[in-house]
Amino acid sequence: MSSGLPYLQKLRKSDLTEFAETSKLSDYAGLKKAELEVALDEHLRANSTTYGRDPSLSEYYKRLASSSRSPTKRIAEKVSDLVKSDDDALVPVKKSRRKTTTAPVEETTDTDSPATALIKSPAKELARRSSMLTSQIPMPPSPAVVTDAIEQQTRRIRTSVSHAYDRTHIHQYADSTRDYLSSPLTVTILAILLEAWGLRGQILPNKILTEVPALPYLTTHPTPVKVPDLFLLLDSKFWAPFSLWFLVSLIAPAVISYFINLPLKAHPSHTYSTRRATLEANSQLQFDPFVFSLAKGLLAYLVYAQHFTLGGLYTHHSITTVNESILGGYTNILISSGLGAAVSLYEAVLKK
Structure with missing residues (x-):
């Protein structure tokens, strides 16, 4: 799911209609809001070269461009921005060297937390999906269940044969x-x-x-x-x-x-x-x-x-x-x- 779809979901249907008219989306009048969001997202992503410079759609394409970059690049950009801001803050201050040495450590630990979360999130998602797949795979029954099923089937066959024998009245003859x-x-x-x-x-x-x-x-x-x-x-x-x-x-x-x-x-x-x-x-x-x-x-x-x-x-x-x-x-x-x-x-x- 792209970052443009959540942006469209936050908008009203009237705004979505204006976007559809601007991007010349066909057959959007009979669509519901959720369907219009999905159709508009697919249409705008498919025609990004045509409507990418439209001012009314600039926010959408901005979010779409941010989502197209990989998580590693975004983390690197955030870390570089934080380092640059720290260097700018450290230049006029020369006396408090000890504080400046501890500040980047704290900032790096703070910046490491989003990276760690992003690295750990795919593992959690993979574990969740593997557990769902495991629950959907039919497991073989236990021997007790198989034995009970065989006994029930045998009892059912014995009962049907007994009823058929009684209906023939062979014993009376x-x-x-x-x-x-x-x-x-x-x-x-x-x-x-x-x-x-x-x-x-x-x-x-x-x-x-x-x-x-x-x-x-x-x-x-x-x-x-x-x-x-x-x-x-x-x-x-x-x-x-x-x-x-x-x-x-x-x-x-x-x-x-x-x-x-x-x-x-x-x-x-x-x-x-x-x-x-x-x-x-x-x-x-x-x-x-x-x-x-x-x-x-x-x-x-x-x-x-x-x-x-x-x-x-x-x-x-x-x-x-x-x-x-x-x-x-x-x-x-x-x-x-x-x-x-x-x-x-x-x-x-x-x-x-």
């Missing part, structure tokens, strides 16, 4: 699945479905309905679309093996377990029990799963292993077809029946 599978009835149904799947592939095979053409970058050959041949439902080759398997694996064991029901006799209905509780107990004891599994295994051994035709109702060909269709044959049926009986017995023991 898992509990329901465990409830359904933890039952002798489920074991029996799974064994029957496995037998039915093997039998279906033999007595109701698939046939090609159409073909999906080869897709680029996926398959190189057409993909056949197969569906069960439903026209076999009109043939006895389907109904004879199916009715034999359905009778041996489901109907006959269910009838036997309905009439031979040991849990029903072990839990008789009491007169003081409510009607609703009696109905619920009876509905749960309609079929004995233990007797059902035993009856199914015994019938499977008699029909498939000994070829018992049930009084000539089924042929040996139908019995062989069912036995060969089921995975593992009648041995698999015996194993599944034994597992069902063991699970039923285990459940009965746990309920005691």
Whole structure:
């Protein structure tokens, strides 16, 4: 900042306007006082050769010229002026030599103070700016801050995952699945479905309905679309093996377990029990799963292993077809029946 700007800041706006008109400053009418001061200072410094001899602007250029000189030259000029004034004062005085020797010392000490201040001021300014720069530079955080940030982020992720897991209701579906599978009835149904799947592939095979053409970058050959041949439902080759398997694996064991029901006799209905509780107990004891599994295994051994035709109702060909269709044959049926009986017995023991 030049020494001319402080001089302009001390003037009124009317004086600044006169300076602007004198120096032919353009577009100064809409400027504020502070903006006019800066614009006028830049304009006058840029055109010092043109308006430097104008009397109305002589004070400004005088201050500007004084600011253009270096601090060292100004200090030297002040020191030389002081020395000259001291020499002039010492010439007529000859007696007081001792005083004249001490006076320059005091004057030099006085003159040294502005120089020392000017020399020290850049150092202070440099220190102040370095401290400002240091405060603006981002410093690395401490390990404790980093640890806290990691813990907060981990806690936030754990919470979001927990909320997402709760919204899916997976635990409820898992509990329901465990409830359904933890039952002798489920074991029996799974064994029957496995037998039915093997039998279906033999007595109701698939046939090609159409073909999906080869897709680029996926398959190189057409993909056949197969569906069960439903026209076999009109043939006895389907109904004879199916009715034999359905009778041996489901109907006959269910009838036997309905009439031979040991849990029903072990839990008789009491007169003081409510009607609703009696109905619920009876509905749960309609079929004995233990007797059902035993009856199914015994019938499977008699029909498939000994070829018992049930009084000539089924042929040996139908019995062989069912036995060969089921995975593992009648041995698999015996194993599944034994597992069902063991699970039923285990459940009965746990309920005691």
